[in-house]
Amino acid sequence: MEEFNNTQYFKIPKEPEVQVSEMIARVYEALVEKGYNPVSQIIGYIMSGDPTYITSHKGARSLIMKVDRDEILEELLKNYIDRNLL
Template sequence: MADLQRTQNFSSVQEKQVSVREVLEKVYQALVEKGYNPVNQIVGYIMSGDPTYVTNYGGARTLISKVERDEILEELMKVYIEVMQSRY
């Protein structure tokens, strides 16, 4: 029987942090593999917050739900600006 007078120590398992870029790459690939237009589906998700815009295939829906939508927009803008700057 446990000693209820002592403080118990609980260790949780830390999930591996995945970058927003990695999430988008995996979600993009899952959408392509399932035959969806990934741009339309990701925009639909960002605009509405409805995770059903993203397929469950390969855990993509769960993965994208772990990232805030504003973080996704921020990453997309960073990449867009990098591409635009590299052109000039």
């Protein structure tokens, strides 16, 4: 029989952190597969915060919403600077 006098512990598994660059690639791929212009759709999402700019195909919408829009913009800008200015 279990002891009920002691505090019981349990851990809720943490969702793995999504790398921003990986998320962008997966969302981009899903948008292309559905026939959307991925650049326009991602910009629309970043500017407005409206998740309906992103397709739900392959879980892209829920994936992009796990990352702050500021982090997405930061990743895109860093990538641009690394490729074009340095």
